Amino acid sequence: MNPGALRGGRFDTRLEARRRAGVRFMWLCRLAVAFGVASLVVLLVSLAADGLPALSFEFLASYPSRFPERAGIRSAILGSAWMLALVAVMSFPLGVGAALYLEEYAPTNRFTTLLKTNIANLASVPSIVYGILGLAVFVRFLALERSLLAGAATLSLLVLPIVNIAAREAIRAVPDSLREAAYALGATRWQAIRHHVLPAAMPGILSGTILGLSRAGGETAPLLVIGALTFIAFDPLSPMDPFTALPIQIFNWTTDPRGEFHALAAGAIVVLLGVLLMMNAAAILIRNRFER
């Protein structure tokens, strides 16, 4: 039957046309979803195609070089590992400490609200601004030069709000009954936190910290600004040594007009993404494991 025949009087519902408009709109939305998913697929496939052939033991074990066939990412891997370890050491205690203060100790007053809004805003400060801060304070003022320590301190400031926000969420999720039970048995505030709140919140805190670290591991801009784009053909042995890191090495090779170095960049990206994805997977696993 012709749907137009149903039209008439005041009840002009035009159902068929409205239904068709809906279907068209849904396909438009599907197209949008397909665009996002396709971008991811193209990105991963082209990276695998460019990068996997570059991977070899020599590539992982060699220093950077002017000659693409001899160049590798040994110093970049070591630099990134040092960097992540130092950032973890600095950002974990500070981020969790601040979270404990805000959730367990802080009175409800203006200063506490100020702290919380301040941290939320710090989380959205552009990473390159942290680089400028690091350059002025750590590299020049404290004269740490272009050392691992200067880089790690800069990145720690960057990930502190992330660790802090995740830790606060985890601590807030611990039921008050646990605290009250501890207090009822005569525990002091710190004893209740140390023995009950922290263990219960630890999975959430750890997964948040790992996510923060994976962010630090992929950051390039702040390290460029503090001057880390240098040729490093030795192993960093102490926090005061100059360094390179995987993102820096990738940036460097991508800017090279010679195509051979693009393949090396892709190889380094495969390594970097592999590590970061494993860290993210670990974070999700930890959270799911302990979450009920």
Next chain:
Amino acid sequence: MRKSEPGSASRVGERLIGALLFTSGALSIVATVGIVVVLLTESLGFFAEVSPVEFLAGTRWSPDLVPRSFGILPLVNGTLLVAAGSALIALPVGLATAIYLSEFASIRTKRTVKPALEILAGIPTVVYGYFAVTLVTPVLRTLFPEVGVFSAASAAIVVGIMILPMVSSLSEDALSAVPGSLREAAYGVGATRFEVATRIVVPAGLPGIAASFILAISRAIAETIVVTLAAGATPGMTLDLLRSIQTMTAYIVQVSLGDAPSGSIEYRTLFAVGLLLFLITLALNLLSQRMTTRFRESFR
């Protein structure tokens, strides 16, 4: 049960721990004050030599070529050009994705698409930069022979893909937060699924959607690596996406790659440009936060 004895030693320990935790909390204030002080002091040195009017209204940026000129508008132009181009991709596509996921998709589709978008969100910017240089730019150059090694379009496309997951996931949160009763009421008076989605759910979620848009644009303005690698280092007043431009962030990288000595005017431009970037993104983030709070309150 020695632990629970309220001895004076443990009381001192308690207070010490409280003080330590307070200190780590207060560190965030120190970081903020540090950012502001660093940006302001060096910028003041800059503005002692260059008038703020020349800086904010000048249309020629050439800090190292004589005659020197410090008009930041070309850098702002480049930044906004890339941000607008990326918004053109990310806002409609992200919103459509959010509508689909929240209103149309089956749970199974949701379970595959959301993690895929999360992966996209977790990829470091330098990888996107590589993507722009090795894949997007060559494609653009085949389509438009006049495109050079650097173009605003290449950066805009890739930044658009980069901020897409932010738009889709935050907008979806906003749409999902719209109470089901609103949808049911609309179905009750005979609306189709399409009409419920576009005339009820989207308008109701609009403040949250707007917040996600603003946040994504702020992220595009702050983006550094993709624009440095793909958009080039040619500051200019142009709206032509196919040309090479320079953004504020790319300029900051350019100066820091050179070895500008402390106290030189070149070193100080870094802080003046950084200050402007910081203020722009701060304003956008505060605006977005306000939108989100208002949105939450409207459904309380």
